[in-house]
Amino acid sequence: MAAAGANISKPGSGIYAGSGVALMLPSWLIIGLFLLIPVLLMLVYSFLTKEFRGGVIWEFSLDAYDQFFFYRGLFGDEPPVLEWTYIGIFWRSIWQAGAATIFCLIIGFPTAWFIATRSGANKSVWLFLITIPYWVNLLIRTISMKFLIRDTGPLNEWLMWIGVISEPIHMINTNFAVQLGLFYSYLPFMVLPIYASVERYNFALSEAAADLYASRWETLRLIILPAVKPGVIAGCILVFVPSLGAFLAPDLLGGAKTFMIGSLIEEQFKGNAGNWPFGAAASMILLSMVLVALGYYARQQNREA
Amino acid sequence: MVSDQHVNDVAIDIRSVSKLFGDFVALDNVSVGILDNEFFTLLGPSGCGKTTLLRTIAGFEDVSSGEIVLYGENIAGLPPNQRPVNTVFQQYALFPHMNVTQNVKFGLLRQGVDEATATRRVNEVLDLVQLTPFATRLPSQMSGGQQQRVALARALAPNPKVLLLDEPLSALDLKLRQAVRLELQQLQSDTGITFVFVTHDQEEALTMSDRIAVINNGQLQQVGSAEEIYEAPKNKFVANFIGETNLIDVNVTSVSDGKASCSLPGGMAFSCSAADGAITGDGHLSIRPERVTLVSPAKGILRGTVTRQIYLGTDMHVDVQLEDKGLVKVRVQNSSSMRIPPVGDEVGLNLEADAARLLVD
Ligand SMILES: Nc1ncnc2c1ncn2[C@@H]1O[C@H](COP(=O)(O)OP(=O)(O)OP(=O)(O)O)[C@@H](O)[C@H]1O
Numbered sequence: 001m002a003a004a005g006a007n008i009s010k011p012g013s014g015i016y017a018g019s020g021v022a023l024m025l026p027s028w029l030i031i032g033l034f035l036l037i038p039v040l041l042m043l044v045y046s047f048l049t050k051e052f053r054g055g056v057i058w059e060f061s062l063d064a065y066d067q068f069f070f071y072r073g074l075f076g077d078e079p080p081v082l083e084w085t086y087i088g089i090f091w092r093s094i095w096q097a098g099a100a101t102i103f104c105l106i107i108g109f110p111t112a113w114f115i116a117t118r119s120g121a122n123k124s125v126w127l128f129l130i131t132i133p134y135w136v137n138l139l140i141r142t143i144s145m146k147f148l149i150r151d152t153g154p155l156n157e158w159l160m161w162i163g164v165i166s167e168p169i170h171m172i173n174t175n176f177a178v179q180l181g182l183f184y185s186y187l188p189f190m191v192l193p194i195y196a197s198v199e200r201y202n203f204a205l206s207e208a209a210a211d212l213y214a215s216r217w218e219t220l221r222l223i224i225l226p227a228v229k230p231g232v233i234a235g236c237i238l239v240f241v242p243s244l245g246a247f248l249a250p251d252l253l254g255g256a257k258t259f260m261i262g263s264l265i266e267e268q269f270k271g272n273a274g275n276w277p278f279g280a281a282a283s284m285i286l287l288s289m290v291l292v293a294l295g296y297y298a299r300q301q302n303r304e305a
Numbered sequence: 306m307v308s309d310q311h312v313n314d315v316a317i318d319i320r321s322v323s324k325l326f327g328d329f330v331a332l333d334n335v336s337v338g339i340l341d342n343e344f345f346t347l348l349g350p351s352g353c354g355k356t357t358l359l360r361t362i363a364g365f366e367d368v369s370s371g372e373i374v375l376y377g378e379n380i381a382g383l384p385p386n387q388r389p390v391n392t393v394f395q396q397y398a399l400f401p402h403m404n405v406t407q408n409v410k411f412g413l414l415r416q417g418v419d420e421a422t423a424t425r426r427v428n429e430v431l432d433l434v435q436l437t438p439f440a441t442r443l444p445s446q447m448s449g450g451q452q453q454r455v456a457l458a459r460a461l462a463p464n465p466k467v468l469l470l471d472e473p474l475s476a477l478d479l480k481l482r483q484a485v486r487l488e489l490q491q492l493q494s495d496t497g498i499t500f501v502f503v504t505h506d507q508e509e510a511l512t513m514s515d516r517i518a519v520i521n522n523g524q525l526q527q528v529g530s531a532e533e534i535y536e537a538p539k540n541k542f543v544a545n546f547i548g549e550t551n552l553i554d555v556n557v558t559s560v561s562d563g564k565a566s567c568s569l570p571g572g573m574a575f576s577c578s579a580a581d582g583a584i585t586g587d588g589h590l591s592i593r594p595e596r597v598t599l600v601s602p603a604k605g606i607l608r609g610t611v612t613r614q615i616y617l618g619t620d621m622h623v624d625v626q627l628e629d630k631g632l633v634k635v636r637v638q639n640s641s642s643m644r645i646p647p648v649g650d651e652v653g654l655n656l657e658a659d660a661a662r663l664l665v666d
């Protein structure tokens with residue numbers, strides 16, 4: 001608790017300074033092996049020439065990036081014009097991922113709040129219930145979702161049975177289906193970090209706010225949200241980033257109209273038809289977008305601290 | 306300062322308030338009137354219901370039954386943000402992401418005070434608690450004592466009619482606590498705000514309060530000034546809880562007009578004051594150790610043997626084992642003229658009649 005206020009120093013200073021290097025070695029090793037090297041490989045591949053049956057020819061080329069941004073006619077001999085296809089796919093992906101994040105936040109925040117304010121044992125039960133579906137593989141869950149919402153699926157049949165609708169609602173291959181898939185895939189990533197920060201929240205602060213004439217809404221906006229903001233932001237990042245690159249939900253639940261970056265990249269590497277350098281280039285563009293967004297967020301945080 | 310006619314108005318009238326948590330009774334039919342411009346203290350052991358009573362006044366806790374009337378208005382149903390009372394929380398509950406000024410300004414802005422007036426008031430209050438140089442610090446960058454003063458400033462800023470303080474000094478070390486006690490008392494008489502102060506520290510209660518309510522097990526035991534509570538405790542609990550006392554088993558032969566006649570262990574007759582509600586039969590006499598005098602065995606109304614001596618600097622503490630039964634603690638001042646009988650000596654004891662009091666069990 002901050003009340004004592006005595007401990008102002010930050011970790012990493014004082015007696016712990018210096019002993020870091022050796023202790024950090026394992027983490028650096030893992031980050032290097034499983035994160036940096038694969039990303040570097042992708043970076044290199046994105047600047048190579050494509051082999052027609054998949055794979056690459058080790059020859060420097062900017063073709064992949066050129067193909068992403070410019071259109072040079074069917075035979076590549078016309079003057080370049082801006083290519084909107086892929087930028088459009090990116091834009092739609094960002095839009096889809098953003099919407100999924102907002103839905104997860106709207107449902108996830110009250111859920112996390114509810115769980116965090118239960119008493120001891122009940123908390124664990126609720127947390128367990130939230131995670132149960134995730135014992136099942138994402139692919140299977142997404143296929144089940146498809147089965148549930150198809151025209152002759154249980155959802156439509158039930159709605160017709162209770163008489164809300166007379167004809168099945170067409171849900172498969174719509175934005176709605178993709179949203180539902182993304183929402184269902186990533187909801188716990190929103191709930192868990194928010195839960196953790198609500199759990200740490202000192203409820204006496206809400207009482208203090210009410211004591212000082214704040215309405216419930218003012219208490220939420222001025223006291224609770226700033227306190228749980230780290231959890232909310234972590235949750236949003238954890239939902240937004242994988243939603244942006246998701247391909248299972250868009251592939252299985254959406255159609256050509258809801259094509260997203262994840263599917264675009266996946267197609268480049270799957271089978272013989274693909275274009276590895278182009279897939280790598282699209283990945284790098286996606287990655288740099290995410291990094292710019294995270295970097296911007298980190299700078300904001302530093303400025304506030 | 307508040308005019309005299311005002312002084313006796315009741316600020317908070319707590320009428321038959323009970324509070325149950327499940328079937329646990331945290332407050333049991335508590336009735337007490339807290340006066341305007343009064344430094345009123347709730348005193349009692351841990352878990353007796355002090356915080357619960359304070360929280361029902363603030364509105365954080367509903368009452369199970371009873372009324373809380375604030376200056377003539379029953380507020381028992383109002384939410385906390387509609388009650389003109391402010392609280393200084395035990396752990397301060399300062400808003401961690403706001404600096405001192407923002408913390409103190411919070412209540413003013415929520416009341417709809419305009420920015421300029423609020424700023425002026427904040428400066429005024431920060432000046433009052435001597436925190437002006439810290440105006441832009443975050444709570445985490447301040448010491449416990451400074452945080453405590455921020456909490457005080459924040460609660461004072463909206464100029465509440467009543468200030469509730471829940472053990473605000475318990476997180477401070479002894480030296481600071483003593484200094485802040487005086488400051489708080491000064492602040493109360495300067496502002497004329499009614500203070501309801503919770504503590505389990507009897508010394509704190511005795512030195513600061515106009516009146517004290519002693520609570521035990523959710524029940525009000527006694528309400529009165531420090532002197533009344535110390536000199537004329539009503540029952541065994543109050544006598545024991547406030548200061549040190551001797552409880553002597555007696556047989557009460559008559560009680561009338563606040564006086565009682567009884568027979569002491571050993572058979573001597575004795576008359577003393579009696580608490581309201583004391584009855585005849587077996588009873589307990591309370592007398593403070595400093596009101597017992599050591600005399601020669603022949604002259605005492607009680608007789609016993611010295612079993613222990615404890616040197617306390619200015620005083621000497623002597624335990625005397627009575628011949629019949631029971632132990633009497635005696636406190637005598639250390640002075641060269643007085644010879645204190647050593648351990649093993651036979652002594653007589655005299656009780657100051659006006660200081661001995663027959664209790665309600
Ligand atoms: N929300 C609650 N649910 C159940 N029991 C409670 C609750 N709040 C308080 N109690 C019980 O009510 C009793 C009085 O609690 P309270 O906090 O008023 O004590 P207190 O006099 O302030 O003690 P302390 O000096 O330790 O702060 C305690 O026995 C406590 O366990």
Ligand SMILES: [Mg+2]
Pocket residue numbers: 355356357
């Ligand atoms: Mg308490």
